[in-house]
Amino acid sequence: SQIWKRAISRWRICVFACRLPVDPQAAPEYAHSVRLDGDIILGGLFPIHSRGDRGTPCGDLKKEKGIHRLEAMMFAIDLINKDPELLPNITLGARILDTCSRDTYALEQSLTFVQALIERDGSDVRCANGDPPIFTKPDKIVGVIGAAASSVSIMVANILRLFKIPQISYASTAPELSDNTRYDFFSRVVPPDSYQAQAMMDIVTAMEWNYVSTLASEGNYGESGVEAFVQISRETGGVCIAQSLKIPREPKPGEFDKIIRRLLETSNARAIIMFANEDDIRRVLDAAKRNNQTGHFLWVGSDSWGSKISPVVGQERVAEGAITILPKRASVDGKREKVASRAFQKSSAARGVDSAISLTVRHVSVCDSGLEKVGRDSSYEQEGKVQFVMDAVYAMAHALHHMHRKLCHGYPGLCPRMANSIDGKELLGHIRAVNFNGSAGTPVVFNENGDAPGRYDIFQYQITNGSTAEYRVIGSWTNKLNLKVEAMRWKTGDPSLPASVCSLPCRAGERKKVVKGVPCCWHCERCEGYHYQASEFMCELCPYEMRPDANRTGCVAIPIIKLEWNSPWAVVPVFLSMLGIIATSFVIVTFVRYNDTPIVRASGREMSYVLLTGIFLCYAITFLMIAAPDVGVCSLRRIFLGLGMCFSYAALLTKTNRIHRIFEQGKKSVTAPRFISPASQLVITFSLISVQLLGVFLWFAVDPPHTVVDYGEQRTQDPRAARGVLKCDISDLSLICSLGYSILLMVTCTVYAIKTRGVPETFNEAKPIGFTMYTTCIIWLAFIPIFFGTSQSAERMYIQTTTLTISLSLSASVSLGMLYMPKVYIILFHPEQNVPKRKRSFKAIVTAATMSGKLSQKGGDRPNGEVKTELCESMETNTSSKTTYVSYSNHAI
Numbered sequence: 001s002q003i004w005k006r007a008i009s010r011w012r013i014c015v016f017a018c019r020l021p022v023d024p025q026a027a028p029e030y031a032h033s034v035r036l037d038g039d040i041i042l043g044g045l046f047p048i049h050s051r052g053d054r055g056t057p058c059g060d061l062k063k064e065k066g067i068h069r070l071e072a073m074m075f076a077i078d079l080i081n082k083d084p085e086l087l088p089n090i091t092l093g094a095r096i097l098d099t100c101s102r103d104t105y106a107l108e109q110s111l112t113f114v115q116a117l118i119e120r121d122g123s124d125v126r127c128a129n130g131d132p133p134i135f136t137k138p139d140k141i142v143g144v145i146g147a148a149a150s151s152v153s154i155m156v157a158n159i160l161r162l163f164k165i166p167q168i169s170y171a172s173t174a175p176e177l178s179d180n181t182r183y184d185f186f187s188r189v190v191p192p193d194s195y196q197a198q199a200m201m202d203i204v205t206a207m208e209w210n211y212v213s214t215l216a217s218e219g220n221y222g223e224s225g226v227e228a229f230v231q232i233s234r235e236t237g238g239v240c241i242a243q244s245l246k247i248p249r250e251p252k253p254g255e256f257d258k259i260i261r262r263l264l265e266t267s268n269a270r271a272i273i274m275f276a277n278e279d280d281i282r283r284v285l286d287a288a289k290r291n292n293q294t295g296h297f298l299w300v301g302s303d304s305w306g307s308k309i310s311p312v313v314g315q316e317r318v319a320e321g322a323i324t325i326l327p328k329r330a331s332v333d334g335k336r337e338k339v340a341s342r343a344f345q346k347s348s349a350a351r352g353v354d355s356a357i358s359l360t361v362r363h364v365s366v367c368d369s370g371l372e373k374v375g376r377d378s379s380y381e382q383e384g385k386v387q388f389v390m391d392a393v394y395a396m397a398h399a400l401h402h403m404h405r406k407l408c409h410g411y412p413g414l415c416p417r418m419a420n421s422i423d424g425k426e427l428l429g430h431i432r433a434v435n436f437n438g439s440a441g442t443p444v445v446f447n448e449n450g451d452a453p454g455r456y457d458i459f460q461y462q463i464t465n466g467s468t469a470e471y472r473v474i475g476s477w478t479n480k481l482n483l484k485v486e487a488m489r490w491k492t493g494d495p496s497l498p499a500s501v502c503s504l505p506c507r508a509g510e511r512k513k514v515v516k517g518v519p520c521c522w523h524c525e526r527c528e529g530y531h532y533q534a535s536e537f538m539c540e541l542c543p544y545e546m547r548p549d550a551n552r553t554g555c556v557a558i559p560i561i562k563l564e565w566n567s568p569w570a571v572v573p574v575f576l577s578m579l580g581i582i583a584t585s586f587v588i589v590t591f592v593r594y595n596d597t598p599i600v601r602a603s604g605r606e607m608s609y610v611l612l613t614g615i616f617l618c619y620a621i622t623f624l625m626i627a628a629p630d631v632g633v634c635s636l637r638r639i640f641l642g643l644g645m646c647f648s649y650a651a652l653l654t655k656t657n658r659i660h661r662i663f664e665q666g667k668k669s670v671t672a673p674r675f676i677s678p679a680s681q682l683v684i685t686f687s688l689i690s691v692q693l694l695g696v697f698l699w700f701a702v703d704p705p706h707t708v709v710d711y712g713e714q715r716t717q718d719p720r721a722a723r724g725v726l727k728c729d730i731s732d733l734s735l736i737c738s739l740g741y742s743i744l745l746m747v748t749c750t751v752y753a754i755k756t757r758g759v760p761e762t763f764n765e766a767k768p769i770g771f772t773m774y775t776t777c778i779i780w781l782a783f784i785p786i787f788f789g790t791s792q793s794a795e796r797m798y799i800q801t802t803t804l805t806i807s808l809s810l811s812a813s814v815s816l817g818m819l820y821m822p823k824v825y826i827i828l829f830h831p832e833q834n835v836p837k838r839k840r841s842f843k844a845i846v847t848a849a850t851m852s853g854k855l856s857q858k859g860g861d862r863p864n865g866e867v868k869t870e871l872c873e874s875m876e877t878n879t880s881s882k883t884t885y886v887s888y889s890n891h892a893i
Contacts, residue, residue: 033112034070036077038093039414040422041139042396043113043165045106045146045156046070048098058100065148068383069170070096073145076393087401089413095139099147103155106147110156116140117163141165142422143396143431145389150174151220153186161185164424166431168395170388173303174224178449185424187431187450189391189438190327193221193275193302195454197228199325200273200300202481203458204239209298209500210520211269213243215259215284217276222247225275225302240502240520242269247280256287263297271298271500278304281311289318295491298500303327306384307459307471316469319461321490321498328455328476329387330440391438395446399430406430454479462489509552511539527552530719545711547719560709560724563626569798570626573805577622580809580816584616587820594827598836603823606678607651610685611815614647618812622805634705634728638738639696643689644808645742648815649749650688652769654681656752659766663756692741699738705729713796725797732788743780749773768818775814783807 034044048066049058061067077092095113099106115138127133144160144167147153153172160167161184169177169188177183178192204212214229216222226244233239243266245259263272274281281301288297299322305311306326312319403426408415431446438444442455458475475483490498502521506512511533512522527539532548532555534540542548542555549556563570591608594600600608621640627633658681661673675684706729714723730738753770783803790799826833 033098033109034074034094034096035139036074036094036096038077038081038091039419040087040090040400041093041095041141042077042393043110043141043144043146044070044073044094044096045099045110045144045148045152046073046096047101047148047152049100051101057102057105058098062101064383065385066098068386069148069389072383072386072389073393076390080394080397086397087404090400090404092397093139095141099149099152101149101152103149103151106152107155107159110144110159112138113141113144113165114159114163117165142400142424142427143168145170145392145396147172148385149221150177150224153177154183154220157183157186164428166396166399166424166428168392168431170392171385174220175228176220176224178451180449183450185428187395187428187446189388189395189444189452190385191454191456192451193225194228194232195451196302196325196456197225197232199454199456199458199477199481200229200302201232201236201239202477203300203323203325203483204271204273205236206481206483206485207271207497207500209271210239211242211266211500211502212239212271212273212300213245213263213266213269214241214273215245215247215263215276216274217247217280218249221304222275222277226273229273229275237519240518242266242502247276247284251280251283256283257291259284260287260291260293264291264293267296268502269500270296270498271300273300274305275302276304278308278311281305282315285311285315285318289315294318295320298498299323301325303456312461312469316461316463320463320469321488322461323474324459324461324471325456325477326384326459327388328440328442328457328478329384387439391440391444394436394438395431395434395444398434398436399427402430402433403427458483460488464489506536509533509548511535512537529717530722542719545709545724547722558711558722558724560726561714562628562726563797563801565626567798569795569802573622573802573809574626576806576809576813577619580619580812581616583816584612584619584812587816587824588612588616590824590827591820594834597827597834599823599827599834604655604678604681606682607655607685608820610682611648611651611819614644614649614651615812615816617644617647618808620644621808625801625805629707629726629728631705631707634707634730635700637728637730638699638705639693641735642692642696642738642742645739645811646689646692646745648812649742649745650685652773652815653688653745653749653752654685656749656756656766656769657684659756660752688745695741696738699734703729703734710797727797746773746776746780750777768822772815772818775818776811779807779810779814 046066046069047062048070050060050062052059073094073096077094080086081091097106097109097112099109117140142165144156144165146167146169147156148169148171150172151174153167153169154174154177157167157177164185167186169186169190171190172188173190173193173196175192175194175197177186177188178194204210214226216226223246230241230244233241243262245262247259248255263269274284276284281304285299288294294317297318299305299319301322301324303324303326305322305324307324312322400422403422404411404414404418407417432448432450435443435445444452446452454477456477457473458477459471460474461469462472463469472487474487475481485497488497490496502518503512503523506522506524509532510524510526513525514537515521515523525539527533527548530542530547531539532542532552545558546555547558548554565574588609591600591603591605591612595605617640621637621644624633624637624640658676662676664673675681707726708729709724709726711722711724713725714721716722749769750773753766753773756766756770786803787800790796790803793799
């Protein structure tokens, strides 16, 4: 710091001391400056002239941004000096310098502010003519108002902080000036671009744009603004930057056409975030118009565009719909405008003096008549930053007022503690603590970084009535966005909201597959199968008992079904079962009615009723298999599923075994075998049945019956067709085990039927039983592949239930038809045949069977009819040789 001060001191001695007039008493004049006497002097930095060309520092006079702002500072000082409440008995003065809109030139000019604080050592300094330098007493600047451009403020702030001179800017908005470690003596009454960038981000978010490009003028303002916007987009997410382009300070011919072509490379990014000066804005719009892109781009401009007319004149159509932002402001009220008219009309700058002459104001005059009014008596239109210039001056005045009240304790005028020296650091503390209503009626306050709160008006450039173009306020931003979307207008006659997105939103039930490195670009993939859209980027599998809903955004329970009575799969088995039950009931009734007739007695009444009971149960099980499953139904299924077959085949097995034993015993002796009486047969039959019941009860103990919903049986590839099947918890293995014993009885019975096939049909039922068992075996051999072959079918429940019930009904029908229908037919329609047969001895029966077997073996070597003749002869011989008969009526087969 001290090295800088000494270097600056030596340089400024040469520059300033040697160019003073010869007369040391003459008032010094400084190029491009305005001076106003006062007890406390404030510095001012304004762009009175534009940037010069070809090496010259200054260019044309800037009436609005330069003269108007300068006059606003003078006007504010005039008002403060006349205010008896604010800084009473203290007069503010000013030393205002021209920055010429150039940071390096402004740095040179601002060294004037620190002259009074530099230790002067001119012992080795001589002027060009050899004379020693002449020193004049420089103005002691306590604070500086300005500058306008951020680049100028940054350059000046680096010097002023060395000498602890507070600085309040009225227009600099670069975010880096908020760094209190580098620019600790800098404050501003305008919000930084970080707030502006946040407001622009909120606008983009509200418009549902997630893919934008940025465009910045080269320099601190543009680059810092875009950097702040990009940083916010990274922190908040949801908005991607397609391209970040920069406009050079000295653009080459065709540069703006090249920019438009590059922006079109990412054509989906229609929204263009612009931090550019008004000249660059105009040239960008002109290039878009030249490249036939009117209506394509959606411009979002910073406060450098604001509500200015100059960038859009002549290219209203291409600028239509542009959203711009501007710090909330208001014009100076009418009472103050009248006083301001004096400055506008009387100052030497306003008279159009040459930019090179000095501007020295030592006297403030009043209006000619006191009735002049800006805007009425002139073509004056207030420049947008006038309000902030006045707020900056008033902020400095309020800080000085608070400092005076603290240090001077009511002392009129400047007390010695402030007259000798005003501590810049102490003054900075008072500046940061001010809180008053500014010229716009809004509070003027500073945060810990010296920034003003963000308050913006949001405009849209609209064309109404087909030709009238104007900026319309569509919202505001004060820490949060308040946007009137319904007030926005886009392409003429089209009220719909335009899009600026990389990829269109995915439909319901689709997940985003993000393109690597570009989070705002994605491909939409539909959640397939039993997956649903769990989040924006993920599909998840529904729980096993659920399936995706119609739009695949959630899961719903899979419908639960069971075999309904009206289903075609149930109608056929039920119909067959009802016919079988009716037929079985008819046979039972017939047998009961004709219970003592020879045919019924010869059939073995007791075993017939057992067999008919089994047939009845085989038909009845159909209803249990189709009934809605519950614990009771499942219990009955376990009991009766194999019981009907067990009854049937246990009875048939007992009968065939009896026949076999009788004829085998007859071959050995004339004594009848044991256990062939009806009582014995019943005991044997029920012993066989008890094995089935014992197995069922053990099954009950090991695995109590219960229902289950099987979601895998009809879990189709299309979830819409998926169903949960309500069923009894009986596995295929359990089912086979339940039927296995009955099938074992059936197979054993078939074996005995084969063994007794040679018994004459005149004497027993062996052959009808044999035919019954052969047919039954065929039925169940067909059942097995059908039942297990459809285990993977979606219609498994229907097919297997129908197959099982029909197989049971067919088995019962075969037994009923072959064993009982012929007897019923004789009983009802040929009662003359239902008479007792003559009794034969056991020996005669066995002999007849033996002869029948022998003749059957010879039948293949004899002509047709010979066997029958021999059999008849043998039987006649056999019957005539005996005169005594053993009564066998009780053992009829």
